Amino acid sequence: xxxxxxxxxxxxxxxxxxxxxxxxxxxxxxxxxxxxxxxxxxxxxxxxxxxxxxxxxxxxxxxxxxxxxxxxxxxxxxxxxxxxxxxxxxxxxxxxxxxxxxxxxxxxxxxxxxxxxxxxxxxxxxxxxxxxxxxxxxxxxxxxxxxxxxxxxxxxxxxxxxxxxxxxxxxxxxxxxxxxxxxxxxxxxxxxxxxxxxxxxxxxxxxxxxxxxxxxxxxxxxxxxxxxxxxxxxxxxxxxxxxxxxxxxxxxxxxxxxxxxxxxxxxxxxxxxxxxxxxxxxxxxxxxxxxxxxxx
Amino acid sequence: xxxxxxxxxxxxxxxxxxxxxxxxxxxxxxxxxxxxxxxxxxxxxxxxxxxxxxxxxxxxxxxxxxxxxxxxxxxxxxxxxxxxxxxxxxxxxxxxxxxxxxxxxxxxxxxxxxxxxxxxxxxxxxxxxxxxxxxxxxxxxxxxxxxxxxxxxxxxxxxxxxxxxxxxxxxxxxxxxxxxxxxxxxxxxxxxxxxxxxx
Numbered sequence: 018x019x020x021x022x023x024x025x026x027x028x029x030x031x032x033x034x035x036x037x038x039x040x041x042x043x044x045x046x047x048x049x050x051x052x053x054x055x056x057x058x059x060x061x062x063x064x065x066x067x068x069x070x071x072x073x074x075x076x077x078x079x080x081x082x083x084x085x086x087x088x089x090x091x092x093x094x095x096x097x098x099x100x101x102x103x104x105x106x107x108x109x110x111x112x113x114x115x116x117x118x119x120x121x122x123x124x125x126x127x128x129x130x131x132x133x134x135x136x137x138x139x140x141x142x143x144x145x146x147x148x149x150x151x152x153x154x155x156x157x158x159x160x161x162x163x164x165x166x167x168x169x170x171x172x173x174x175x176x177x178x179x180x181x182x183x184x185x186x187x188x189x190x191x192x193x194x195x196x197x198x199x200x201x202x203x204x205x206x207x208x209x210x211x212x213x214x215x216x217x218x219x220x221x222x223x224x225x226x227x228x229x230x231x232x233x234x235x236x237x238x239x240x241x242x243x244x245x246x247x248x249x250x251x252x253x254x255x256x257x258x259x260x261x262x263x264x265x266x267x268x269x270x271x272x273x274x275x276x277x278x279x280x281x282x283x284x285x286x287x288x289x290x291x292x293x294x295x296x297x298x299x300x301x302x303x304x305x306x307x308x309x310x311x312x313x
Numbered sequence: 314x315x316x317x318x319x320x321x322x323x324x325x326x327x328x329x330x331x332x333x334x335x336x337x338x339x340x341x342x343x344x345x346x347x348x349x350x351x352x353x354x355x356x357x358x359x360x361x362x363x364x365x366x367x368x369x370x371x372x373x374x375x376x377x378x379x380x381x382x383x384x385x386x387x388x389x390x391x392x393x394x395x396x397x398x399x400x401x402x403x404x405x406x407x408x409x410x411x412x413x414x415x416x417x418x419x420x421x422x423x424x425x426x427x428x429x430x431x432x433x434x435x436x437x438x439x440x441x442x443x444x445x446x447x448x449x450x451x452x453x454x455x456x457x458x459x460x461x462x463x464x465x466x467x468x469x470x471x472x473x474x475x476x477x478x479x480x481x482x483x484x485x486x487x488x489x490x491x492x493x494x495x496x497x498x499x500x501x502x503x504x505x506x507x508x509x510x511x512x
Binding site: 057058061062065066068069072073076078079080081082083084117118119120121128130132160161162165179182183186190193194195196197240241243244245247248249250251252253254255256284285286 | 349378381391392393395396398420421439442445446449450464465466479481483494498502506509
């Protein structure tokens with residue numbers, strides 16, 4: 018049995034790790050972008066980003082003041098877990114006070130802020146059952162600047178692949194410098210409206226440089242990345258070669274009369290952290306290099 | 314492209330001298346103001362209530378910081394800029410009524426805001442989005458807070474800064490906008506990008 022207080026402490030560790038330190042793949046991509054840029058303004062933006070990453074790690078401070086709202090992905094293996102959802106909610110509230118995180122979660126209409134990042138259906142928790150014998154929890158704190166640039170199009174089959182590409186292109190142009198580029202594009206194609214949007218966000222959980230297992234989709238990821246970087250929006254929308262660090266696409270079968278496309282834009286501060294908890298008390302932080310941790 | 318070290322409050326003359334692409338480091342006092350602060354201050358003005366924040370010549374910062382109580386005061390933990398475009402509908406009136414001479418944010422602002430900057434002699438500064446620890450490092454003290462009831466992110470925090478930057482002049486008082494320049498560039502690149510995508 019994995020106890021509730023243990024799950025809670027791992028959730029707090031995950032939120033701290035995610036908000037302070039970027040995953041290894043994102044840091045590497047940002048360093049490569051800095052090397053690639055030649056003009057003064059984009060280079061200056063990436064220099065500030067790299068300095069900020071270093072300073073955040075050194076001081077143990079959240080690297081961006083928008084510490085997001087919390088969508089939590091759980092993979093529940095064949096293990097017994099006590100009070101999983103309560104543990105996550107309490108972990109978010111306690112981490113908000115202790116790290117501290119910015120209290121972002123408000124009622125959508127009254128805008129009332131409980132100050133804990135916990136409210137009705139927030140944190141939002143997805144639970145997927147798996148066959149392994151561990152519990153895996155991923156947190157993805159995501160700011161509103163990039164989330165507000167999300168878009169969904171319910172295209173029809175006649176629009177085809179060209180329509181999909183056109184919609185993604187227009188979404189990136191419209192977003193411009195607002196979602197803190199260079200960012201990552203999460204794209205969901207197919208399913209229903211809600212499934213496409215969910216896939217778009219899940220695509221962002223995949224590390225940079227990984228490709229969709231379907232070669233056709235992988236080709237589309239690479240084609241979009243190279244082409245869209247030709248737009249010249251650049252870091253912070255001030256011009257330059259790097260608008261995107263990556264394009265990740267997830268696909269689901271859809272209705273014969275539908276072609277949903279969803280885009281979830283991620284900022285350069287692409288924060289995520291994953292931990293695997295084993296019944297014997299071992300915890301592995303798999304998103305960050307050197308992520309072994311003993312019994313907590 | 315010149316580099317300046319300026320002190321707040323800004324004089325209209327100083328603001329008018331700046332050109333897009335210039336790099337500026339600011340010292341003095343800046344005031345955070347985002348969605349709710351804009352809405353409430355303008356509403357108070359419309360209702361004839363007194364707004365006693367000394368914003369004449371001030372530089373405002375589109376920022377919802379993270380702060381921590383420390384030794385009876387406040388300490389800024391992280392304070393990067395927020396997306397400025399959300400304030401587009403409110404900023405022209407805010408600049409005019411409050412006498413703002415500088416706006417710090419990210420992502421740029423609308424043509425209407427650009428016109429207000431030109432009319433009243435003010436500038437828009439771009440600070441690297443997400444560079445919140447870098448920003449906090451240049452904030453030396455929290456001198457006060459207005460509208461605290463709006464919550465940590467939305468309150469107006471009075472921040473004493475030293476060499477706050479690098480800020481890029483993104484929109485100047487001469488009607489220039491770096492964002493419009495990039496938009497034109499994107500427009501020019503569009504045919505090539507479409508061709509690459511086969512659309």
